[in-house]
Amino acid sequence: MLESLFFDSTHLHITTWVIAIALFFIALSKYSTGLHMALRLFYVLVLVTGLLLFIQHHGIDDMMYGLKMLAGLLTIGLMEMVLVRKKKGKEISKVLVGVLVLLIITLYLGFRLPVGMNFFA
Known part of the structure; x- marks a missing residue:
């Protein structure tokens, strides 16, 4: 049962x-350390579940799964950069545009x- 939860569906x-994504936009509008830490936990969960799906299904189309994983990693990295820059009081508009573009691509x-x-068939 637990194995099917991780490997046989994309629901998790x-x-x-x-x-x-919801936590990111909430943290972007009202930054707090606790919210940022919760978001980092969800980054880890996204990465673990995505890696498990990649291991299970990459043989179907290696290049597309690899590109999707790369885009996902870059999206998470830029999301983290936006919040850290916001905390430090630096300009975030250009990095935020990058997050949105990469999020759409991912x-x-x-x-x-x-x-x-x-949905695109």
Whole structure:
């Protein structure tokens, strides 16, 4: 049962990244250390569930799964950069645009994958 939760569906992964995106925008509007730490926990959960899905399904289309994983890693990295820059009082608009562009690319790639929900067919 536990194995099927991690390997046979994308539901856990989708749930973690939806919560992470929501937490990111909440943290962006009202920064707090506790919220940032909760978001970092969800970054880890997104990475773990995504890695498990990659291990299970990458053989279907190695390049697309690899590109999606790279885009996801870059998105998480830029999300973290935005919050750290905001905490330090630095300009975040350019990095935030990068987050939004990469987030759209990551979602597009994820939905295009054979295991994803293909809204673009």
